[in-house]
Amino acid sequence: MSRILQFLFGRLPIGWLQLSHNRGRFIGALTGVAFANLLIFVQLGIMNAVAGATLKPYEFFTADIMISAEDANALNEGSNVARQWMLMALSDPQVTDGIGLLVANLPWERDTGSISLTTFGIDPGMTTLLSPDIASRVDLLRLKDAVLLDRRARSIGRDEAAGIRPQTPLRFESDGRSLSIQDTFSGGGGFGGDGYLFTSDQTFLSLFPARQSGAPDHILLRVHPFANVAQVIDRLQNLIPDKTLRIRSYAEAQAQDLTYQQRQKPTGVIFGFGVLIGVMVGLVIVYQVLSSDVADHISEYATFKAMGYGPAFFMSIILEEALVLGLLGFIPGVMAGTGLLALMAKVTSLPLTMTVSMAVTVFVGTVVFSVASGMVATRRVIAADPANLF
Amino acid sequence: MKHEYPIVLKGLNHWFGTGDIRKQAIFHLDMSLPQGSFTVLMGPSGSGKTTVLTLVGALRAVEEGSVRLMGTELHAADEAVLRWARRQIGFIFQAHNLHESLTATQNVMMGAMVHSGVADAPARAAARHALDLVGLSHRLDYLPEKLSGGQKQRVAVARALVGNPSIILADEPTAALDKDSAAEVVDLLVRLGRERGTTTLMVTHDNRILERADQIMTLEDGRLVKTETSRSP
Numbered sequence: 001m002s003r004i005l006q007f008l009f010g011r012l013p014i015g016w017l018q019l020s021h022n023r024g025r026f027i028g029a030l031t032g033v034a035f036a037n038l039l040i041f042v043q044l045g046i047m048n049a050v051a052g053a054t055l056k057p058y059e060f061f062t063a064d065i066m067i068s069a070e071d072a073n074a075l076n077e078g079s080n081v082a083r084q085w086m087l088m089a090l091s092d093p094q095v096t097d098g099i100g101l102l103v104a105n106l107p108w109e110r111d112t113g114s115i116s117l118t119t120f121g122i123d124p125g126m127t128t129l130l131s132p133d134i135a136s137r138v139d140l141l142r143l144k145d146a147v148l149l150d151r152r153a154r155s156i157g158r159d160e161a162a163g164i165r166p167q168t169p170l171r172f173e174s175d176g177r178s179l180s181i182q183d184t185f186s187g188g189g190g191f192g193g194d195g196y197l198f199t200s201d202q203t204f205l206s207l208f209p210a211r212q213s214g215a216p217d218h219i220l221l222r223v224h225p226f227a228n229v230a231q232v233i234d235r236l237q238n239l240i241p242d243k244t245l246r247i248r249s250y251a252e253a254q255a256q257d258l259t260y261q262q263r264q265k266p267t268g269v270i271f272g273f274g275v276l277i278g279v280m281v282g283l284v285i286v287y288q289v290l291s292s293d294v295a296d297h298i299s300e301y302a303t304f305k306a307m308g309y310g311p312a313f314f315m316s317i318i319l320e321e322a323l324v325l326g327l328l329g330f331i332p333g334v335m336a337g338t339g340l341l342a343l344m345a346k347v348t349s350l351p352l353t354m355t356v357s358m359a360v361t362v363f364v365g366t367v368v369f370s371v372a373s374g375m376v377a378t379r380r381v382i383a384a385d386p387a388n389l390f
Numbered sequence: 391m392k393h394e395y396p397i398v399l400k401g402l403n404h405w406f407g408t409g410d411i412r413k414q415a416i417f418h419l420d421m422s423l424p425q426g427s428f429t430v431l432m433g434p435s436g437s438g439k440t441t442v443l444t445l446v447g448a449l450r451a452v453e454e455g456s457v458r459l460m461g462t463e464l465h466a467a468d469e470a471v472l473r474w475a476r477r478q479i480g481f482i483f484q485a486h487n488l489h490e491s492l493t494a495t496q497n498v499m500m501g502a503m504v505h506s507g508v509a510d511a512p513a514r515a516a517a518r519h520a521l522d523l524v525g526l527s528h529r530l531d532y533l534p535e536k537l538s539g540g541q542k543q544r545v546a547v548a549r550a551l552v553g554n555p556s557i558i559l560a561d562e563p564t565a566a567l568d569k570d571s572a573a574e575v576v577d578l579l580v581r582l583g584r585e586r587g588t589t590t591l592m593v594t595h596d597n598r599i600l601e602r603a604d605q606i607m608t609l610e611d612g613r614l615v616k617t618e619t620s621r622s623p
């Protein structure tokens with residue numbers, strides 16, 4: 001450490017020597033920084049999981065444009081859309097395929113407890129709008145009461161999922177109706193449901209008698225490979241008389257869903273606050289350590305000043321201290337964060353993981369914030385009056 | 391061009407405080423210290439000795455009159471000039487003011503490295519040499535807390551001398567030391583100062599030091615009341 005800093009700053013690593021001189025305080029400070037990092041990692045992990053879980057179901061489809069009702073902020077929220085707009089959209093020369101997407105939650109009473117599956121009803125003939133994973137199995141849905149199950153849904157065991165094949169379907173009852181799971185695909189539990197289910201529009205309508213084939217929840221469209229999606233959207237907005245509809249590119253719909261989950265839903269806002277609190281805890285700790293270190297060494301700093309050292313020198317010492325605190329606090333913080341997120345993922349089956357970008361963000365943030373609070377702490381050093389030394 | 395003395399004070403006045411409590415501490419002080427001379431500044435407590443040292447040492451802004459250091463005016467000088475001036479000076483404070491988390495060698499190195507372009511290795515070598523001169527070659531890697539009072543003050547002397555300063559300013563450097571340590575430290579300062587041609591200004595009450603001084607100046611109530619010159623330098 002000493003050598004690295006010596007090389008980095010081209011002088012004696014005074015900051016490091018000063019921090020490590022008072023071992024008890026140093027360890028306390030590092031623990032504090034590590035704790036703040038851990039707090040941020042957990043919150044960021046949850047926010048990432050929200051994002052991952054929000055975007056997951058969009059992966060099942062290969063749409064270019066999505067038409068939704070004004071109040072449909074997420075796939076499984078809001079009013080539905082008239083199917084006739086899809087037919088109208090298909091009259092655009094650049095729109096090649098369209099599908100009405102029916103969405104509802106289906107309960108499944110299992111021995112281990114009840115789970116709720118986000119169920120998509122689709123026309124099994126429209127494979128071009130489905131991801132390969134789903135498209136390759138969608139023919140199985142032509143059978144009555146046939147469904148495809150998310151093999152990563154909560155409480156579905158690995159062995160149980162592995163046993164589900166078209167030759168050996170798994171039957172289960174939901175609200176008195178018997179369903180037959182023909183095969184599985186890869187999804188994952190989210191915040192709104194415990195997993196996903198695919199079924200034909202026919203089966204869907206018989207499961208949810210209140211729903212109508214003429215009113216799907218969303219309309220998904222595919223355009224010609226070389227079409228300009230924005231221009232197609234412009235044309236559709238002119239073409240379709242219902243001006244309350246949201247006609248968005250598929251990417252934009254996902255981005256807006258994500259923003260909605262993170263900024264408007266209480267859970268997202270709470271986790272966002274958690275990150276903020278972690279940052280503030282870290283800031284306060286680093287500032288406290290640096291400013292009390294400055295206070296303890298004020299006469300030594302004044303001595304350096306009397307010897308002819310200038311502000312740049314003092315700033316570099318504080319910078320060095322901030323760097324040391326940020327760096328050495330980050331290491332245990334990232335290790336504890338990785339462990340804790342893995343543990344939480346296991347318990348919740350949410351996609352909670354430490355990612356490289358999270359680690360880099362938190363590391364850079366820690367160093368930047370440490371340096372910033374160090375800069376504030378330096379002001380007292382720069383103001384130290386060497387005349388009071390004699 | 392006439393070669394100027396390293397320290398020249400002319401018509402120096404200094405005040406403390408503002409408004410009603412504004413009080414003059416230094417009155418019309420003139421002083422010239424020749425190159426290589428050893429000057430002792432004496433006077434009762436509160437007579438202004440420390441104030442003079444801080445003004446000469448560029449630690450306090452000169453308000454009225456002139457302080458010239460190595461030919462450079464400190465009155466109204468900017469921060470960069472003041473820093474330059476401080477680097478020409480080896481300070482020895484009454485309290486040693488060593489950095490507690492740096493070893494003896496590292497503390498002394500800080501005195502060498504203030505001069506830009508002095509790298510680590512030469513600074514370390516210079517620090518060792520300086521500590522050797524003050525008789526501490528067996529304590530190079532000790533932290534201040536492991537050193538006696540006299541040893542700490544000797545480290546401070548080494549730190550002041552390591553950069554080969556043109557000027558040494560010392561404010562009662564032996565006040566906190568026992569008799570033997572005090573004698574040793576003063577001995578060092580006088581001997582090393584003479585060897586290097588350093589101009590030294592020292593505040594002290596120690597009688598044994600007086601006989602080794604070239605000049606003894608006595609301050610009373612901020613006025614120079616007596617100047618004795620023992621021999622011409």
Ligand SMILES: Nc1ncnc2c1ncn2[C@@H]1O[C@H](COP(=O)(O)OP(=O)(O)O)[C@@H](O)[C@H]1O
Nearest residue numbers: 406407415433434435436437438439440441442
């Ligand atoms: N920082 C200060 N603020 C106000 N008055 C001061 C300050 N420093 C010194 N003085 C006053 O200036 C006078 C000279 O002080 P000083 O130079 O410390 O004397 P000495 O070092 O000879 O004891 C004293 O009257 C003292 O009270």
Ligand SMILES: [Mg+2]
Nearest residue numbers: 390439440441
């Ligand atoms: Mg004094």
